[in-house]
């Protein structure tokens with residue numbers, strides 16, 4: 144009879160995209176500290192090298208690593224642009240060579256274009272000029288005749304949506320035969336709610352939810368589960384070269400109001416994300432699921448007080 148899942152302490156083999164900095168880096172560190180093996184990929188060579196050569200080596204011997212029954216896990220990584228299929232295939236091949244038995248148990252699709260707004264103050268509400276920034280909306284036209292918004296729309300789709308699809312498909316042979324294999328896609332609460340001028344980000348994060356349940360359906364016959372996490376506000380800029388150099392705290396620059404507007408009383412942490420990833424990774428009945436991880440913000444009704 145099938146068991147309902149695994150102990151979270153079972154040492155798993157992870158592949159994390161966008162693990163060079165930010166939440167992906169924090170997730171990689173915490174998983175390594177708990178005894179899991181992690182292969183990270185990122186387009187940012189400088190942050191990735193710092194993570195692999197300095198940050199993870201110095202943090203993997205910390206106290207929670209000592210608490211893991213078999214000590215810290217192994218880690219490695221490579222540069223990869225998830226929007227390029229050739230780059231993804233090369234990176235996945237390396238991940239297969241790194242991991243025990245050439246298999247991966249959990250793929251975390253975390254890499255993303257993360258600033259949700261169009262650059263340079265460009266706005267969807269002001270139609271762009273065809274040949275120059277005549278209306279002053281900041282959405283000027285570049286050499287190829289493409290405006291900032293058109294170019295960035297493609298970039299959001301290529302990285303956030305196509306990248307997640309490329310990595311997921313390329314990993315199927317490695318997941319096949321893994322331990323309770325699954326894919327965890329990192330979406331966003333902005334898949335469900337909006338501020339102005341975020342069409343590229345919001346649409347691709349919503350697209351990831353469709354990709355999650357359609358791939359869960361397609362991969363079920365292979366025993367591969369596909370789930371999504373929708374984070375709300377989880378500070379991540381301290382997970383970087385600059386954050387390490389300045390010993391930046393996770394809630395740097397946040398006001399009391401920023402924190403207390405959440406029903407949880409605080410913004411999220413990397414540990415919250417890690418707990419959600421491990422829950423999905425180890426729970427057989429979690430399939431095609433969406434976990435909102437936002438301190439209640441997407442359920443909180445907001446009216447102006449008279």
Ligand SMILES: NC(=O)c1ccc[n+]([C@@H]2O[C@H](COP(=O)([O-])OP(=O)(O)OC[C@H]3O[C@@H](n4cnc5c(N)ncnc54)[C@H](O)[C@@H]3O)[C@@H](O)[C@H]2O)c1
Nearest residue numbers: 161164165166186187224225253254255257331376377379
């Ligand atoms: N931090 C939050 O509050 C928050 C909220 C909602 C959703 N998220 C999601 O969580 C994830 C991590 O966010 P973060 O705050 O750590 O952002 P971040 O910008 O610090 O990290 C994103 C990482 O992805 C990498 N990346 C970007 N394009 C890539 C590409 N083409 N190929 C490979 N790697 C690429 C970047 O180099 C970076 O290391 C993202 O998917 C983001 O959308 C974050």
